[in-house]
Amino acid sequence: DAKTTQPNSMESNEEEPVHLPCNHSTISGTDYIHWYRQLPSQGPEYVIHGLTSNVNNRMASLAIAEDRKSSTLILHRATLRDAAVYYCILRENNNDMRFGAGTRLTVKP
Amino acid sequence: DTEVTQTPKHLVMGMTNKKSLKCEQHMGHRAMYWYKQKAKKPPELMFVYSYEKLSINESVPSRFSPECPNSSLLNLHLHALQPEDSALYLCASSQERVRVGGELFFGEGSRLTVL
Numbered sequence: 643d644a645k646t647t648q649p650n651s652m653e654s655n656e657e658e659p660v661h662l663p664c665n666h667s668t669i670s671g672t673d674y675i676h677w678y679r680q681l682p683s684q685g686p687e688y689v690i691h692g693l694t695s696n697v698n699n700r701m702a703s704l705a706i707a708e709d710r711k712s713s714t715l716i717l718h719r720a721t722l723r724d725a726a727v728y729y730c731i732l733r734e735n736n737n738d739m740r741f742g743a744g745t746r747l748t749v750k751p
Numbered sequence: 752d753t754e755v756t757q758t759p760k761h762l763v764m765g766m767t768n769k770k771s772l773k774c775e776q777h778m779g780h781r782a783m784y785w786y787k788q789k790a791k792k793p794p795e796l797m798f799v800y801s802y803e804k805l806s807i808n809e810s811v812p813s814r815f816s817p818e819c820p821n822s823s824l825l826n827l828h829l830h831a832l833q834p835e836d837s838a839l840y841l842c843a844s845s846q847e848r849v850r851v852g853g854e855l856f857f858g859e860g861s862r863l864t865v866l
Contacts, residue, residue, distance in 0.1 A: 678855075685755075685841050685857030686794065729793065738784070738807060738848070739855055741793035 646730045651746045654720045662715040662745055664730030669710050673734045677704065677715050678741075679726040686729065686741075689715065725749045757842050757858035765866050766832060772861045774825040774842030782848035783825040784855070785817060786841040794841055800825060801848040832865045839863075 647665040654660040666675070677689040690697055690704045692713075697704040703716040717724055729744040755776045764770050774783065782801050786794035799807035800819040808817075814836075816828040825842055839860040845853045 683859075685843070685859050686855075687857065688854040691854075727793075738796055738799050739843075740796055744793055 646732060646742050648728075648730055648742065648745045650743065651748065653748045653750060654717075654724075656722060656749055656751050657719050660717040660720045660724070660747065660749075662717075662728050662730075662747065663712065664714070665712045666730070666732055667711045669732055670734060673710075673732040675704065675706060675710075675713050676731045676733055676739070677702070678729045678731065678739075679724075680729070680744075681723075681726045689728070691733075720747075720749045722749050722751060755842055755844055755856050755858035757840075757861050759861055760859070761862050761864075763864045763866065764829065764832065766834070768832075769828070769830045771829065772827040772840055772842075772863070774827075774844075774858060775823055776844040776856070777823055778844065778846075778856065779822075780844035780846050780856070781822060782845045783819060784843040784845075785825070785827055786843065788839040788841055788860070790838075798827075799848060806848060829863070832863075834865050837863055837865045 674691055674693050676691040678686040679689050680686040690699055690702050692704045705714045727744040727746050729741050758773045784799050785797040787797050788794045796809050797811045798817045803819045814831045818826040839862050841860045843855045843857045845855045
């Protein structure tokens with residue numbers, strides 16, 4: 643499986659944008675980039691996914707580098723509720739969702 | 752209804768007990784998953800069911816026995832567990848197993864303590 647590398651932890655101030663990086667230098671052409679997050683005492687929840695183009699949804703934006711070797715999850719205005727562990731996962735056809743270590747995001751009021 | 756419901760939320764059992772964890776979804780999903788999560792660690796894939804058939808067993812010890820009686824229900828039968836099996840057990844479902852862009856829906860988990 644292609645692997646991802648994320649910082650162990652990041653801090654943000656409330657109401658400011660947050661950019662969560664993910665490196666995936668061994669990504670293959672058929673790997674989709676998925677982001678999930680896990681709030682305290684809850685199961686993981688889907689955030690966003692993409693293949694080549696940048697993607698936006700109501701929760702976040704996903705910026706994918708042109709060579710696809712890295713991506714960035716963007717939370718436009720962090721709230722206290724966004725404090726969670728964020729997982730960047732590569733998923734290719736016929737492979738199941740396997741989680742890496744993730745980034746623990748702390749949001750300060 | 753976009754929920755995956757897991758019961759019980761908490762379970763304490765002795766090493767000689769037999770118990771079961773239950774997971775239910777009514778989204779018409781045909782793939783269901785069990786994950787194990789230890790404290791401060793990411794979820795680890797245990798089992799995958801696709802169309803009620805076991806597709807993946809990630810070398811999980813036989814003291815964990817999964818069962819998928821129908822497309823909405825997934826059980827995890829527990830027998831002769833060890834204290835190191837104490838963890839949060841997460842169930843998830845998705846529309847199809849091999850839809851790469853598809854989203855997994857997770858339950859809140861069952862927190863298991865083995866004494």
